[in-house]
Amino acid sequence: MSDYHLSDLQHGKAECRLVKVDRSAADGSEHVLHDLNVTTQLRGDFATAYTAGDNSHVHATDTQKNTVFALARQHGVGSPEEFLLVLAEHWRAQPWVTGTWFAAEQFAWDRIPANGHSFVRSGQVTRTAWAQTWGEDTYVLGGLKDLTVLKSTGSEFHGFPRDRYTSLAETDDRILATSVSATWRYAAPLQDTSYDGVFDTVHEAMTGAFADTHSLALQQTIHAMGAAALDACADLAEIRISCPNRHHFLVDLEPFGLDNPGEVFLAADRPYGLISATLSRTGVDEPRAWTGMPG
Numbered sequence: 392m393s394d395y396h397l398s399d400l401q402h403g404k405a406e407c408r409l410v411k412v413d414r415s416a417a418d419g420s421e422h423v424l425h426d427l428n429v430t431t432q433l434r435g436d437f438a439t440a441y442t443a444g445d446n447s448h449v450h451a452t453d454t455q456k457n458t459v460f461a462l463a464r465q466h467g468v469g470s471p472e473e474f475l476l477v478l479a480e481h482w483r484a485q486p487w488v489t490g491t492w493f494a495a496e497q498f499a500w501d502r503i504p505a506n507g508h509s510f511v512r513s514g515q516v517t518r519t520a521w522a523q524t525w526g527e528d529t530y531v532l533g534g535l536k537d538l539t540v541l542k543s544t545g546s547e548f549h550g551f552p553r554d555r556y557t558s559l560a561e562t563d564d565r566i567l568a569t570s571v572s573a574t575w576r577y578a579a580p581l582q583d584t585s586y587d588g589v590f591d592t593v594h595e596a597m598t599g600a601f602a603d604t605h606s607l608a609l610q611q612t613i614h615a616m617g618a619a620a621l622d623a624c625a626d627l628a629e630i631r632i633s634c635p636n637r638h639h640f641l642v643d644l645e646p647f648g649l650d651n652p653g654e655v656f657l658a659a660d661r662p663y664g665l666i667s668a669t670l671s672r673t674g675v676d677e678p679r680a681w682t683g684m685p686g
């Protein structure tokens with residue numbers, strides 16, 4: 392094989408989705424959420440891995456990922472810059488490492504006023520609307536999507552059937568996170584009420600129901616959000632809601648001699664649960680209003 396010049400070697404773990412819950416308030420009532428997407432890269436004396444398959448200097452990308460979670464547990468996250476500097480200090484001290492590169496995206500969450508442990512992703516919600524006519528009939532749909540909400544406690548999931556392929560553990564305390572899509576049908580085009588006002592009311596009702604519901608399943612939370620929207624707005628005839636269940640897995644830090652009392656999570660990307668339902672007032676079916684809608 393030709394002896395080419397090898398350069399720009401680096402390796403690391405891309406997009407470690409770290410969620411760190413700080414439960415440090417004296418009475419545990421107010422959680423602080425750090426939600427980061429962390430990428431690590433190490434530079435150094437790693438050439439023989441490329442040229443000869445000799446991994447004796449290679450800090451496995453899996454180890455780099457574990458280090459992200461373990462250092463989050465040990466040092467907390469603080470600001471993204473501070474956390475990246477914690478990683479940098481750790482890795483610069485390791486053998487064969489001559490340089491490091493770390494990146495983080497931080498996803499911001501606002502507290503939902505109802506309690507200390509429910510959050511909504513800042514500045515994300517997208518408002519949606521459709522209108523169509525059939526002869527003299529006019530149908531109006533309103534909606535929202537990307538309403539990303541999370542509660543760091545107040546969510547359980549148990550009592551589901553178990554068969555030979557069931558491995559999911561029952562839990563009485565988990566993170567519940569989703570990105571709500573909802574579409575509602577106006578019973579009739581609005582005359583005296585503003586669509587803006589209805590949107591604000593529905594948005595607030597759904598967000599409030601998410602926070603207020605002590606959830607035994609995302610299904611139950613969806614029902615509560617739909618009912619809250621219909622209760623808050625007499626102009627709505629029905630609402631369709633679809634929610635991905637964005638799973639957060641507690642990271643096992645025991646191999647690193649660390650406990651993890653519900654603080655450090657892997658925010659899994661996929662697969663995710665997908666759960667939906669329609670809530671309607673009785674006797675108000677109007678299937679033509681939904682013509683042409685995706686799904």
Ligand SMILES: O=c1[nH]c(=O)c2[nH]c(=O)[nH]c2[nH]1
Pocket residue numbers: 548559607608609610636664
């Ligand atoms: O709230 C949930 N509903 C489910 O149907 C489900 N299924 C699952 O694996 N986890 C969850 N969580």
